[in-house]
Amino acid sequence: MLPVLVQTHQLQLTHATSRYLGHEPATDPVPERAPATVRRVIIGAAARGPGSATARDRAAMIGAVDTDIPLEPILELVGVFVGAMSGALAAVRKQFDVFGIIVLAWAAGLGGGILRDVLIGAVPPVGISNWRFIATAVAGATVIYFFHPRLERARRFIVVLDAGALALFSVVGTIKGLEYETTLTAAVVVGVMTGVGGGVLRDLLSGEVPVVLHHRQLYAIPALLGSTATAVLWWQGAVTPATSVTVVAAVFALRVLSLRFQLKAPGPWRGTVR
Known part of the structure; x- marks a missing residue:
């Protein structure tokens, strides 16, 4: 019984790690009230398939989230x-x-x-x-x-x-x-x-x-x-x-x-x- 529990825990951990690293598409919905820039990047990355979020996408999301002022x-x-x-x-x-x-x-x-x-x-x-x-x-x-x-x-x-x-x-x-x-x-x-x-x-x-x-x-x-x-x-x-x-x-x-x-x-x- 103990080996089975350990193996199950390892599989869950591997699944979570893969999702975090971008190898599996997240199922969380795009926030409805997120700025348009963030929503476009998230939706675009999802459309390209699992693991396709580029460094440019991540930079765009980070920049849009951290910028509280819309233009200047x-x-x-x-x-x-x-x-x-x-x-x-x-x-x-x-x-x-x-x-x-x-x-x-x-x-x-x-x-x-x-x-x-x-x-x-x-x-x-x-x-x-x-x-x-x-x-x-x-x-x-x-x-x-x-x-x-x-x-x-x-x-x-x-x-x-x-x-x-x-x-x-x-x-x-x-x-x-x-x-x-x-x-x-x-x-x-x-x-x-x-x-x-x-x-x-x-x-x-x-x-x-x-x-x-x-x-x-x-x-x-x-x-x-x-x-x-x-x-x-x-x-x-x-x-x-x-x-x-x-x-x-x-x-x-x-x-x-x-x-x-x-x-x-x-x-x-x-x-x-x-």
């Missing part, structure tokens, strides 16, 4: 930093303490991204799980904490920072939604919510009416146009670092120009005036 890491990190600075500066204007400054910076810099990740199923959200994002938000708060005497009177500076965060987050939010295989419409909605989410959370926590809801400012409209342009570029296979930066610059310019020339969104229709 620098874009989203800059967006987090800029958004965090706008939140920290708003906290300074409200005379918040150091903890309140950090919290408002975190909310403004990462609030939209957290909402985006929850909506597309990318959990846990990078805003609470990726130390690079959290450290970037804290860095933005630290800059404002020490240099606010020169900036706290500059309300225009907050608006410019917020415009930059709006543009950056609208683009990267749309791309991440598309990488998680949402529809084009869903990706546009996710992009807009990523763009405006941090600013809305910042205004609510600081006791202000969210800028997207009052004064008929062109705030959500530039984000909508930027997200739509990004989705169309993705559909055409034309999303590159150059085109992404171009869309970011266009959204930022539209937002700043609307403030400079006081362009307003249409108000309620008042009917025919006699």
Whole structure:
């Protein structure tokens, strides 16, 4: 009886080792919410047959899994930093303490991204799980904490920072939604919510009416146009670092120009005036 048990155990161990080394196709399903890059590599390797996963495939899977930011890491990190600075500066204007400054910076810099990740199923959200994002938000708060005497009177500076965060987050939010295989419409909605989410959370926590809801400012409209342009570029296979930066610059310019020339969104229709 004992030799039989030993032989059975050895066969099971050999089977598991062969599967691990790629000599036998795994039966585990492809994760439904995995990024599109990972799913394409896994499905392609499975289609080629057992043991056919190349080093290139493995490198692609590792690179896609380890990269939390969909296209350009620098874009989203800059967006987090800029958004965090706008939140920290708003906290300074409200005379918040150091903890309140950090919290408002975190909310403004990462609030939209957290909402985006929850909506597309990318959990846990990078805003609470990726130390690079959290450290970037804290860095933005630290800059404002020490240099606010020169900036706290500059309300225009907050608006410019917020415009930059709006543009950056609208683009990267749309791309991440598309990488998680949402529809084009869903990706546009996710992009807009990523763009405006941090600013809305910042205004609510600081006791202000969210800028997207009052004064008929062109705030959500530039984000909508930027997200739509990004989705169309993705559909055409034309999303590159150059085109992404171009869309970011266009959204930022539209937002700043609307403030400079006081362009307003249409108000309620008042009917025919006699």
